[in-house]
Amino acid sequence: MNTIMLVGRVLISLLFIWSGLGKLMNYEGTIGYIDSAGLPLASVAYLIALAVELVVAPALLLGFKTKPAAVIISAFSAVAGLLFHFHPEDTNQMTHLMKNLAISGGLLYVLVSGGGLYSLDRLLSKR
Structure with a gap:
């Protein structure tokens, strides 16, 4: 069970870390994409995305502050899905959007279950 919890955290967090690295390597393209969605303050949205994907997602990966990390990434995934993918006329x-919402739902399970045995949360709680 604890190994499965670790694998789940790794798989979910790698998606966000990979995405954050892509954003970091393509600032102008990412800003353009954010602008194309009609969001104000694209540079602020960019920084928020980087913080979630390159700070909070690695925390989830390591099982550090797992529950708050799960909440933050779950909310980020749902909001990003709604802002960027809610186009009922476009099946793709x-x-x-549904994938973002499914990821958000999976993270709610992490919120309930925590980091498990193989997490920094567990290690730090022993002290």
Whole structure:
């Protein structure tokens, strides 16, 4: 069970870390994409995304502050899905929205279950 919890955290967090690295390597393209969605303050949205994907997601990976990390990434995933993929006329975009919402739902399970035995939370709680 604890090994499965670790694998789940790793798989979910790697998606966000990978995405954050892509954003970091393509600032102008990412800003353009955020602008194309009609969001104000694209540079602020960019920084928020980087913080979630390159700070909070690694915390989830390591099982550090697992429950708050799960809440933050769950909310980020749901909001990003709604802002960028809610296009009922486009089946592909709606599939992306549903994937974001499914990831958000999976993270709610992490919120309930915590980091498990193989987490920094567990290690630090022993002290």
